[in-house]
Amino acid sequence: MQGTKKRDSWGSRLGIIMAVAGSAIGLGNFLRFPAKAASNGGGAFMIPYFVSLLLLGIPLMWIEWTLGRYGGGFEHGTAPGIFHSIWRKNRFIKYFGVIGIFGPLVIFIYYSYIEAWTLGYSAFALTGKYAGITDQSGMQAFLSGFQGLTKNQYFNGLGAAYLFFVVTFILNIWVIYYGIKGGIERLCKWAMPLLFVFGVILMFRVLTLGAPDAAKPAWNISNGLGFLWNPDFSALKSAKVWLEAAGQIFFTLSVGIGVILTYASYLSKGDDVVLSGLTAASTNELAEVILGGCIVIPAAFVFFGPLDIQSIARSGVFNLGFVTMPLVLNKLPLANILGFLWFFLLFLAGITSSVSLAQPAVAFLEDEFNISRKKAVGIFALVTFILCHAAIFWLGRGVVDELDFWGGTFFLVLFATIETILFAWVFGMENAWDEIHKGADMRVPKIYKFIIKYITPLFLFCILGMWFVQEWLPIIFMKGILPENKNFILGTRIGLVLIFLTLAILVKIAWKKRKERVV
């Protein structure tokens, strides 16, 4: 143990629950979930969804909370140190832990930029900048102009997007600068209730829409909900639907990133992880299934009808959030206010996630190099500010998609698989079971001993294998990438390798220093 400075800690139990829930609740809860459910069996999608929650999501949540608190006991807040604490005899395991810093860092690079769009659109909603746009192509042009992909009557460059990015970036750094208790916990304690208030207002507005066009009585809210919830049991025979449900659970809970490990490392040894982890997961589900399931798709159905909704549901997260939703809200009274509520809700969901993505890198510098928080945040700010420019200026070249694939998909599933094996098989299920229950306010059902040891890793191997063959191989071999963009994708990959190697070298230096101190 280094022991030269006291580690930060959470101020209250509600603080860490809100922070983990805030990290998990993101744009995907309101945009990805309803689109996936509507396209994969409607109400029947909830069967594989809840099965995945029980067999994959909740076990992984408990594994990460427990590993994090365990590592925190050795003053390690990130995966290299935590993995090393679990398997001291293996000198390579700490390098697998690099993924737990690399992943969130890479996601932060593009996520903070997308978060800036939500802040920008909040301002545009209030000022009525897109108020006159009434069709999909107009709103799409507005988005492309804002992103700097085209110059048009709405925007003649990246200036506005860059300005909102700088504001968002400073806000993130400001929160992280004030630490766990004074920054992240304080933010999440007001942002999360506000997010739910905004979500409930929007949900009630959508549910009371009725049939706004008297000439089209079938375009009503009941049928809109039906589009999302009417079960199609034949979908359950498709492996793809089960895989989509497992993927949704995986991505929605923020597991496999390394963020929960870091957050839980600031707990004390006697703090509960069982009930807190379950509470954070259920708060995320509340935002996803109840709020997320009642806003975007039903509202779009009411205004665009049963034919267009099919293509809208498949149009992707950005189209749903930044094209369809503002068009829908523009048709309602108080459009400015409702538009602001929608985009600021997304901004709150975004900032509570992005600060969590920044924390592992900052904690790594603090814990392993024994430097002050201010210095660590300064280094993080400088490095990520430079790296974010790749996402800003090369968005149209596919750089964000590439970063999302490696940081937000590939390494995420790999990392979750590694930590599950470490926890259940290396640490040992008996030790793991004792560790989970230290200070626990409730017992984990005994069946989870079996689930965590056999079912969760098997589930993860299946996801890894099937995704690798069906979806990842074409991406790895750049299938479908325009020839003029291939150099940018290759450049991004080289950049990612360099980031990974730099982090691995830093781990090596930190352990060397640690060894010298012990000697």
Add this chain to the structure above:
Amino acid sequence: MNLGGWVFLFLSWGVILGLVLFCFGKVFGKKALK
């Protein structure tokens, strides 16, 4: 929305609201706010 849709909607809502109430009930019951 057909009957199956309503059943799935209310079942999903019921499970999640039940879980949230159970968890927060236990958390606040244990004086979570130190």
